[in-house]
Amino acid sequence: MGQTLFLTNHFEFGLDVQEAIDCPRLFPAPDKGVVEVEKRIPASVVDRLSRMGHDIALMEKPHGGGQAIFIDRKAGTLVGGSDPRKDGCALGF
Numbered sequence: 001m002g003q004t005l006f007l008t009n010h011f012e013f014g015l016d017v018q019e020a021i022d023c024p025r026l027f028p029a030p031d032k033g034v035v036e037v038e039k040r041i042p043a044s045v046v047d048r049l050s051r052m053g054h055d056i057a058l059m060e061k062p063h064g065g066g067q068a069i070f071i072d073r074k075a076g077t078l079v080g081g082s083d084p085r086k087d088g089c090a091l092g093f
Contacts, residue, residue, distance in 0.1 A: 001027050002064040010070075017070045017081035017090075027063060038062060062086075 002025055009020035024040035026049075034057040037046055050056050065086035070079040080090030 001025070002066060006066065006068065017068050017079050019081075021066060021068060021081045021083050025063060029057070032057065036063065 005023065005025050006020050009015045009023050010017065013020075015023070024038040026035055026037040026041060029036050034055045035049060036057050036059045037049075038059050046056055046058075062085035065083040065088060067082045067088050067090040068080065069090050069092045070081075071092075072079055078092035080092055082088045082090045
């Protein structure tokens with residue numbers, strides 16, 4: 001789910017690699033019967049999801065983490081981003 005959100009934020013919404021990684025996430029948890037949402041998701045979004053019939057659970061800890069490197073072939077550069085949810089870095093050469 002995290003990769004899907006990252007790719008959507010980058011390719012559909014035009015966010016750069018770091019912005020796309022930084023965005024708050026939500027995850028369906030069918031085994032728990034809820035949608036788990038990170039606390040950084042605006043209350044208005046959580047409220048709307050709830051009004052749509054979703055049972056919401058605020059996650060105590062961030063979920064997942066990742067790094068990404070975008071190859072900008074036109075500029076001949078690598079653009080990296082690293083998830084603030086955990087330790088890590090994006091390196092390219």
